[in-house]
Amino acid sequence: YGYSFWDAGFKASELFQARGWTHVVSDHLILSSMSMSTVVIGVSTACLGVIVSEVDGYSFSAAHKPLTSAFLISLLVGYYLSSAFLSIIQGSVSAILVCYAVAPVDLHANHPLLSKEMKTGWKQF
Numbered sequence: 204y205g206y207s208f209w210d211a212g213f214k215a216s217e218l219f220q221a222r223g224w225t226h227v228v229s230d231h232l233i234l235s236s237m238s239m240s241t242v243v244i245g246v247s248t249a250c251l252g253v254i255v256s257e258v259d260g261y262s263f264s265a266a267h268k269p270l271t272s273a274f275l276i277s278l279l280v281g282y283y284l285s286s287a288f289l290s291i292i293q294g295s296v297s298a299i300l301v302c303y304a305v306a307p308v309d310l311h312a313n314h315p316l317l318s319k320e321m322k323t324g325w326k327q328f
Contacts, residue, residue, distance in 0.1 A: 218304050233296050237289045241282060248281025249274045 206214060219228050256273035303310060303321055311318035 215301050215304075218301075222304055224300075224304065228300065233293055237293050241285045241289055244285035245278050245282030248285075249278035252277025252280075 204211070219225050252273045253270055256269055307318070307321070310321065
């Protein structure tokens with residue numbers, strides 16, 4: 204709509220307050236689940252790094268503790284890569300909420316089944 208980033212965020216906040224959706228937006232459910240997923244993926248990648256280091260004999264560093272190095276390097280790689288990819292999903296969910304708040308009629312006109320599912324979900328709040 205041609206607003207600056209700051210103004211667009213302020214207008215979205217006003218829209219959520221006007222519709223009574225502030226508790227849904229401030230719930231942080233998506234943020235919590237994505238953060239937990241990032242940690243699980245990081246630890247899983249770290250375990251895989253240790254398995255590769257142990258089974259294959261591949262050394263991740265020249266340090267005296269190769270398993271610790273394998274764990275830490277794999278943990279960081281898994282954590283940061285999954286964080287980058289899952290932040291895209293977080294942004295997508297936020298965009299869907301704003302788009303639905305701005306134009307629920309347009310969603311119904313173009314995608315009536317998805318609109319019905321969204322309305323059913325919002326009735327729970």
